[in-house]
Amino acid sequence: MAMRSVLVAMLGVAIAGGSAIGARHYLVATPAMSAGEPGTSLDMVQVIVANRDIPFGMEIQPSMLKVIAWPKEALPPAAVTDAKMLLPAEGQQPRRALKSISQGEIVLTSKVSGYGQKVTLVQNLAPNTRAMAIKVDAVTAVGGLVTPGDRVDIVLTQSQSGGLSATTILQNIRIVGVDQQTDERTEQSAVARTVTVEVTPEQGQALALAQKAGTLSLTLRTLDAEPNRQLDSVALEDILNAPPPPAVDAPAPEPVRTRIKVRRAGEVETVEVN
Known part of the structure; x- marks a missing residue:
């Protein structure tokens, strides 16, 4: 059972690797269409688009790309028309997405890093920010x-x-x-x-x-x-919406009164003196 699991895993890796290599050869070998070529529309060219969503910072792989026909007059100036511009040569570091690329979106050179370039949040900031x-x-x-x-x-x-x-x-x-x-x-x-x-x-x-x-x-x-x-x-x-508290006047101080005792004919009387 262990040997069988190993063989199945190796077969899966081989199939995945073969698919990636096949996709790369297909993209690279597909010739770019241009006006004047036999059997092509005079107004159409081939362009590279995303075959799936490519998140910010992800490596550009052959399986993520495909070739479609696009009206030549509507082609963006920075559009990638040759897969060789995106896929690294043997031994070369891959390119990465500088911005998220949606499925079906034309791949622009401004959204792809250089070969082996580090991609961080810095590339996602506007100038002078x-x-x-x-x-x-x-x-x-x-x-x-x-x-x-x-x-x-x-x-x-x-x-x-x-x-x-x-x-x-x-x-x-x-x-x-x-x-x-x-x-x-x-x-x-x-x-x-x-x-x-x-x-x-x-x-x-x-x-x-x-x-x-x-x-x-x-x-x-x-x-x-x-x-x-x-x-x-x-x-x-x-x-x-609370009104300010009303001003309260301080009460006037009470006058100080002095009390004294007066003795008259044997009687004691308390008298207040202002």
């Missing part, structure tokens, strides 16, 4: 429904002058990571302990101070391109 983590919990992170790619406003709640106040300090901030998860296509939500946001250097300074001043909460924005607007701080008294 920083990634910064903030502490959250089930309540402050929208019940764990925030996922990478969402946009949020950040609200600071703090004690001030003996009362509570809430202030929206940052708006339309992109979430780039939830705990260790950075895939924007993930549909699984979880209660996170940290959320990593994309901010400018100035926003990062404000966020660092705000974390020390009070509690940070996230409010999930809609998918619409809602413009930012000025929001005033809200105090607890504003929510309760």
